[in-house]
Amino acid sequence: MEDLQQIMERTTRTDPMNNTMEILQGVRLLNPFSAFDGVVDVAIEEDSVKWIREASGEPSGLWLFPGLIDMHVHLRTPGYEEAETLETGLRAAVAGGVTRVGMMPNTSPVLDTAELVLAVRTKGNSLGLAEIEPIPCVTVGRAGETCTDLEDFADSGISCFSDDGSPVESNKALQEALRRVSLFNGVVIEHPEVTSMAAGGAVNQGRASTETGVKGIAESAEYLDVKRCVDILRDSESEARLHLTHLSSPESVQLAYDAACEGLNVTCDVTPHHLSLNEEAVITLGATAKMNPPLRSEKSRKALVNMVSRGMVTAIASDHAPHSKAAKEMPLATAAFGITGLETLLSLTLDVLGREGGMSPLDIIRLLTTAPAAILNIPSPEIASGKKLNMVLFDPEEKWVYSSSYSRSSNSPFFGEVLTGRVLRVWFPEELYREGEFV
Ligand SMILES: [Zn+2]
Numbered sequence: 001m002e003d004l005q006q007i008m009e010r011t012t013r014t015d016p017m018n019n020t021m022e023i024l025q026g027v028r029l030l031n032p033f034s035a036f037d038g039v040v041d042v043a044i045e046e047d048s049v050k051w052i053r054e055a056s057g058e059p060s061g062l063w064l065f066p067g068l069i070d071m072h073v074h075l076r077t078p079g080y081e082e083a084e085t086l087e088t089g090l091r092a093a094v095a096g097g098v099t100r101v102g103m104m105p106n107t108s109p110v111l112d113t114a115e116l117v118l119a120v121r122t123k124g125n126s127l128g129l130a131e132i133e134p135i136p137c138v139t140v141g142r143a144g145e146t147c148t149d150l151e152d153f154a155d156s157g158i159s160c161f162s163d164d165g166s167p168v169e170s171n172k173a174l175q176e177a178l179r180r181v182s183l184f185n186g187v188v189i190e191h192p193e194v195t196s197m198a199a200g201g202a203v204n205q206g207r208a209s210t211e212t213g214v215k216g217i218a219e220s221a222e223y224l225d226v227k228r229c230v231d232i233l234r235d236s237e238s239e240a241r242l243h244l245t246h247l248s249s250p251e252s253v254q255l256a257y258d259a260a261c262e263g264l265n266v267t268c269d270v271t272p273h274h275l276s277l278n279e280e281a282v283i284t285l286g287a288t289a290k291m292n293p294p295l296r297s298e299k300s301r302k303a304l305v306n307m308v309s310r311g312m313v314t315a316i317a318s319d320h321a322p323h324s325k326a327a328k329e330m331p332l333a334t335a336a337f338g339i340t341g342l343e344t345l346l347s348l349t350l351d352v353l354g355r356e357g358g359m360s361p362l363d364i365i366r367l368l369t370t371a372p373a374a375i376l377n378i379p380s381p382e383i384a385s386g387k388k389l390n391m392v393l394f395d396p397e398e399k400w401v402y403s404s405s406y407s408r409s410s411n412s413p414f415f416g417e418v419l420t421g422r423v424l425r426v427w428f429p430e431e432l433y434r435e436g437e438f439v
Contacts, residue, residue, distance in 0.1 A: 021045045024393065026060040032366035033066070033382035042383070047429035049387050061397065065365045066381035067099025067130075067390040067428050070345060071269065071372040072164070072189075072245055072317035074338070075101070075132070077120070079108025084322040084408045086120070089342070090129035091438065092320070092407035096342040097392040099130050099428040102317070102376060105137045106165035112137040114152045129432065133376055135160045138177045138188055144169030147177050154184040159377050162189035164245065167225050169195065175232050182240035185377055187267075189243045190229050192252060193293070197221035202333050204294040208279035212286075214333045219249035219300065222293050226252045230259040230266060241265040243375050246319050248274045248293035250303035257312040267314035267375050272348035273339060273413075275305050281413050287328050287335035289413040291321070308367070309357035315371040316353075316364075318345045322409030340412045344402055346394065347419035361396070389427035398422040 024042045029052065031037075039059045043050040070093065076084035093101050103120070105111035111120065117134045124132040136153055138161045140146045150161065161181065167190060168174040177188050198221040203209055205216025226244055233242045244256050247268050259266040273291065278298040281289035289295060296304075307313055321338025328335050349368065353359045373380040381390045400422045402414050426433040433439060 018045075021050055024064060026055045026057050027062050027064040027393065028059065029383060030063055030065040030362050030365045031383050032362060032370045033380045034384070035362070037360070037362040044389060044427070047389050047427070049383060049385055049389065051385050052383070061395070062424065063361065063394045063396055064383065065392055065394065066369045066383055067392055067426065068097050068345065068368040069100045069102070069372040069376065069381070070098045070318050070320065070342060070368070071102035071315060071376055072104065073101040073320045073342065074104050074106065074322065075124070076322060077107060082324045082408070083327070086124040087127055087129070088406060088408040089320070089322070090124060090127055090132070092340070092342040092405060093130035094426050094428070094433050094438075095406045095423065096345050097394065097423040097426060098342055098345065099381070099390055099426065100133055100378070101130055102135050102160065102372070103132045104135055104162060104164040106142060110137055110142045112140055112142065112148045114149065114156055114158070117153065117158065118156055130428070133160070133378060134158055135162045135164070135189060137161065138163045138168050139170070139173050142166060145173055147173055147180065150177065150180045150186065151184070154186065159184055159186035160189060161186065162191065162245070164189065164191045167191055167193050167195065171228070171232055174229065175236055178233055178236050178240035178242065179238055182238045185241070187241040187243050187375060187377065189245050190225070192222050192225040192229065192244050192247070194221045194225050197224070202290055202294070203282050204279040204296050206279065206297055208282050208294065211283045212332055217294050219251060219296065222247070222249045223251040223255060226255045230255060230264065233259070233264055233266065239265060241267070244268040245317065246271050246274070246293060247313070248296050248300070248304070250300055250307060253304065253307045253312055269315040269317040270304055270308060270313050271317060271319045272341065272345055272352065275301065275308065275352045276348050277301070277413065285413050286332050287330060288411060289339070290332060290335055290337055291319075291339055292337035305352060305357045308353060309359050313367070315375060316349050316367045317372065318342055322407050323411045324409065328411045338411070340405065340407050340409055342407065343405055344412065344414050344419060346423065347421045348414070350396065350421050388429040390429060391427050392423055393425040394421065395424055396421045
């Protein structure tokens with residue numbers, strides 16, 4: 001079998017007339033921005049695309065697509081640096097082909113003032129890795145009651161807000177936040193949960209709660225909050241945008257989809273793990289597969305895959321949630337919720353939505369690039385002549401073992417597993433990552 005070095009030699013060369021230019025030969029370009037899917041040669045010079053031409057030789061089998069946007073990531077800094085630092089989290093992002101991350105605000109202190117958020121963003125972006133798109137709190141202290149100074153954030157170009165980890169509890173605060181963000185095309189990202197129903201639960205209510213003897217969390221604890229948010233949005237009679245994140249229940253997706261069909265600005269995402277795993281994982285692996293919302297029944301998992309493939313889900317996001325070993329090596333009922341996800345995002349998503357959902361690679365990459373860009377109100381990444389480099393070279397066939405991580409944490413049920421499809425190189429805008437190493 002050809003090794004990586006041989007593939008690289010076969011598919012890349014420098015132009016003999018111009019040794020600062022490199023040509024990626026016979027790559028399958030997947031460019032959702034222009035809906036292009038075809039085999040081409042791509043010339044790059046320094047930090048830009050020089051030209052894109054019809055392939056001169058045989059297809060290399062490698063794919064080239066824009067850097068991914070993972071709109072739901074926990075970087076844990078400040079406050080939980082034992083689980084992740086900005087540097088380890090942003091390295092894990094790049095290693096996973098992600099060049100922009102939506103950073104959730106449930107840090108300590110929480111990200112609820114522009115001053116703190118800008119300091120974190122500046123520090124993160126100075127590392128020259130993936131870029132941070134901050135998602136500050138909707139409410140002060142992430143307490144669900146009083147809105148933060150949303151316009152102050154907007155003045156700094158920040159327009160996405162979430163109390164992730166918790167829902168926006170107060171109906172009044174949610175209504176007010178939707179009204180205020182609508183004035184600057186912002187979005188409220190809701191973690192849908194009826195906390196009074198979910199409190200004390202750790203696994204799916206059903207087979208998982210019966211088998212483990214641990215309190216369950218019903219799907220209704222999620223979709224009843226989706227319903228509440230949609231009702232509040234409808235009553236607001238505004239153009240406000242509401243995004244519902246990490247939906248695990250088909251009922252939730254249906255409600256979000258129906259709201260969008262009705263003309264409301266509602267979008268949603270699901271995670272790769274809710275598409276790839278069912279509650280058997282938590283029964284077998286315990287806290288390693290404990291997350292919020294919990295892994296659901298096989299019936300629900302299949303329905304979710306089907307709904308994504310039918311275009312009812314707007315985006316895919318990892319909900320990368322690193323935790324220290326100590327936080328996970330606890331009884332199932334008390335261990336921390338969440339799994340790491342940045343480095344497995346692509347392999348898992350392409351596998352489940354391609355193999356099982358029958359989706360084309362272009363449509364899957366769209367869910368990870370232009371779709372989250374539109375939700376976050378940031379420019380869509382694209383690969384085009386003259387554009388700065390923001391792209392990933394990917395081998396869809398390569399098998400690899402997820403056995404080491406650039407994240408500080410490795411709490412994942414996929415750790416140690418063989419995955420298919422690997423990130424080979426990442427440019428943003430210079431080459432950052434190549435063959436498993438940072439350049
Ligand atoms: Zn959440």
